[in-house]
Amino acid sequence: MLLALIKIAVLVFVLMTATAYLVLLERWVAAWVQDRVGPNRVGIPLTKVRLWGLGQPLADGVKMLLKEQYVPSHVDKFLYTLAPISIMASALALFAVVPFGTIDLGGGYILDLVVAPGIDVGLIYIFALSSVGVYGVILGGWASNNKYSFLGALRSSAQLIAYEIPLGLGILGVILMSNSLRLEEVVNQQAELGVWFAFLQPIGFLVFLVAACAEAGRLPFDLPEAEQELVCGYHTEYSGMRLVMYASAEFIHMITAAVLIVLLFLGGWHFWGITGSEPVAGLGLGLVRLLILLGKIFLVIFLFMMVRWSWPRFRFDQLMSLAWKVMLPLGIVNLVVVAVAVEYFNDAIHERPWLASAVMWAIAIVVWVVTAIVNPRRDDTNLPRLNDELYRPDELGPPSGGYATADLTAAR
Amino acid sequence: MKPDDPDINWIEEPKLGLAGRMYLPLLLKGLTTTTRHLFSKKVTVSYPDVEPTIQNPLNYRGVHRLNRDEQGRVKCVACFLCATACPAHCIDIIAAESPWPDREKYPQSFTIDELRCIFCGMCEEACPVDAIELTSLYNLTGRSREEMVFDKEKLLSVYDATKDAEPMKSASLGGTK
Numbered sequence: 001m002l003l004a005l006i007k008i009a010v011l012v013f014v015l016m017t018a019t020a021y022l023v024l025l026e027r028w029v030a031a032w033v034q035d036r037v038g039p040n041r042v043g044i045p046l047t048k049v050r051l052w053g054l055g056q057p058l059a060d061g062v063k064m065l066l067k068e069q070y071v072p073s074h075v076d077k078f079l080y081t082l083a084p085i086s087i088m089a090s091a092l093a094l095f096a097v098v099p100f101g102t103i104d105l106g107g108g109y110i111l112d113l114v115v116a117p118g119i120d121v122g123l124i125y126i127f128a129l130s131s132v133g134v135y136g137v138i139l140g141g142w143a144s145n146n147k148y149s150f151l152g153a154l155r156s157s158a159q160l161i162a163y164e165i166p167l168g169l170g171i172l173g174v175i176l177m178s179n180s181l182r183l184e185e186v187v188n189q190q191a192e193l194g195v196w197f198a199f200l201q202p203i204g205f206l207v208f209l210v211a212a213c214a215e216a217g218r219l220p221f222d223l224p225e226a227e228q229e230l231v232c233g234y235h236t237e238y239s240g241m242r243l244v245m246y247a248s249a250e251f252i253h254m255i256t257a258a259v260l261i262v263l264l265f266l267g268g269w270h271f272w273g274i275t276g277s278e279p280v281a282g283l284g285l286g287l288v289r290l291l292i293l294l295g296k297i298f299l300v301i302f303l304f305m306m307v308r309w310s311w312p313r314f315r316f317d318q319l320m321s322l323a324w325k326v327m328l329p330l331g332i333v334n335l336v337v338v339a340v341a342v343e344y345f346n347d348a349i350h351e352r353p354w355l356a357s358a359v360m361w362a363i364a365i366v367v368w369v370v371t372a373i374v375n376p377r378r379d380d381t382n383l384p385r386l387n388d389e390l391y392r393p394d395e396l397g398p399p400s401g402g403y404a405t406a407d408l409t410a411a412r
Numbered sequence: 413m414k415p416d417d418p419d420i421n422w423i424e425e426p427k428l429g430l431a432g433r434m435y436l437p438l439l440l441k442g443l444t445t446t447t448r449h450l451f452s453k454k455v456t457v458s459y460p461d462v463e464p465t466i467q468n469p470l471n472y473r474g475v476h477r478l479n480r481d482e483q484g485r486v487k488c489v490a491c492f493l494c495a496t497a498c499p500a501h502c503i504d505i506i507a508a509e510s511p512w513p514d515r516e517k518y519p520q521s522f523t524i525d526e527l528r529c530i531f532c533g534m535c536e537e538a539c540p541v542d543a544i545e546l547t548s549l550y551n552l553t554g555r556s557r558e559e560m561v562f563d564k565e566k567l568l569s570v571y572d573a574t575k576d577a578e579p580m581k582s583a584s585l586g587g588t589k
Contacts, residue, residue: 033446037456306450310442372434 087136
């Protein structure tokens, strides 16, 4: 009990600090990509020590804390307050089952670096809680009583539901191969095999990567809060600490996505020649494993941040067609390939994992090329075309009975 | 306007080739561009720590100055063209009869509200005798609004301070001396 509380305290502290510094990192990456230097002035308070701007999160936090807790008069007060709490709570609670390794402290005492060790439905728990996060978005958009917020919330719900399916299909492949829903077990299997699941099921990895990016609402999938179209999306009406809760929940979602990618597909704490493959490690090795795990998570987050500035945002119909016409079929293909491999070639995979992953990569490349040739999105129209049967407004003429117009005089 | 109006220029989106439809090459291209910029030279000038370099002071639009002629008199003839051209209405001139025989009027008072000025350079363009010019002084600060309203003496002193570093543009361009 006490141990769990300590773990929770440490986890929440680390997560919130990480979030604050990820905001700084995001601003740095944004600046560097745009040939600027980024925030570099704030250092230790009340001194002239600048520390490359590492004091910025503290300054931002104090600023946001001291802001007025303003609630617009037109909002639904209860839901307005509940929404950021629910999104934050679900984002944080999700980390209860994320394993950061198991350390043997000696004397028969084994420390699991998880808040809730040994939960058999870990993956389902994560999947369920990441879906709860949608409620925060929808509630916030609805309670704000603002059309832009509501549009953002609607977009978000459609997007999150659409991308949850490829996300689930990506996870299914991992479950099939590892035969377990426990995250510790998934990581241990990858370590034992010596080949990460990203190598063994590349299509699944790709589908999961894209879907996780969309679930975290990162560019190029940040439709729910597209600034150019929706002011700020679902948190337009929020300010002060409530806005901070939304913003940090977003960053925690990104951390979650990165953690899941690393645990499910990039081998968790495993690295060849450094960490060994035993499930339980001594203190020194355990810390090394922890560092490797955090390093991998950091790299994936950094990739997310670079992606943000590399590729333009999808249009909403492109987003949907990508989810339903490309990602969903690819996910099913991955599921079938993995199912066949596990059913008929399980021994071969365990004997020669590298050969198996080479075969899987060959299959992935073939599938990829075939997808490009078949082009599931070939019927997507981008512009109203001159010869398009659908776009002939003048030839249609007015509908029988005239155009439907609002009769304002009658209403009076 | 009908869809088949000849004035409408319909543009089709270019068709993606196979490589384009495979996404990955294009995605990698974008990623390499951003990665290259990650390490490229930064353009930011950390201003109070580092002074910016001004490429050509003659083109720069900074603080105004009122030029003097060879005899040290103010060149302005109080024609009000600059005040008329000014979109921000920051130039205020009071004209008086000139004490000198070579011109009819001269500015008894000539003030520019530097806080209202948008540094567009229209006054400089409008001036027929090249009396008002923009210098390359950019660090313009003051402790009160009144201090930022530059009068004739101050504008002439700006000329005295900058005439060596930035000679009158008119001289090099063949305008009035």
